[in-house]
Amino acid sequence: MARTKRGVTSHARHKKIVDMAKGYVGRASTNYRIAIEKVEKGLQYAYRDRRAKKRDFRGLWIQRINAGVREHGLTYSQFINGVKKAGIEVDRKVLSDLAIHEPAAFAALVKQAQDALKKA
Template identity: 50%
Template structure:
């Protein structure tokens, strides 16, 4: 029977780790044991933050839509409620894009949402808010 060595497999395994650790600082890029731990930890952070990114972007879209709604004199809650009642299926990402890049189209969507819904009137934001006595 022929003799089996693990040299090729070991070299490939180490090469894969070092490739993933490229750009790391100090021994984390060229000492195998340390690099392996650093790559594992980086993978955990990457996994966690891929999920957090979705959460953070949704939050950003909501903030942008809310600001645009208030500029059109309607609360975010009433706007979303009006969209649902009128069966307007536009997600928050697209609403935020419209609010930023095409405010006229967003205003038309607000008017469509306002028709059916008993929207709570919100004062339109003009200038800076007044600060009361301290």
């Protein structure tokens, strides 16, 4: 049988890991053994935080809505209840954006929510 040399494939595999470790501090960016540990850990963080980001943004949107609604004399939970009763199907991301950039439109939504709460 012919002799198999694997220098090309192992070099490519090492290069891929070291390229992914670009920007890491010290030997973590140059040494393959250390870089592979750091890259694997970084990928774990990336996987976890792609999901955590969704939670974080939802919390931020809720805080922004709450701040905007309190200027009109309601709490967040009362406002969301009123929005649901009024049949307004706007998600929290859009409500948050309206509260910041379009205060007049947001005030109109708050008014609709208040009217729906009074009727119920």
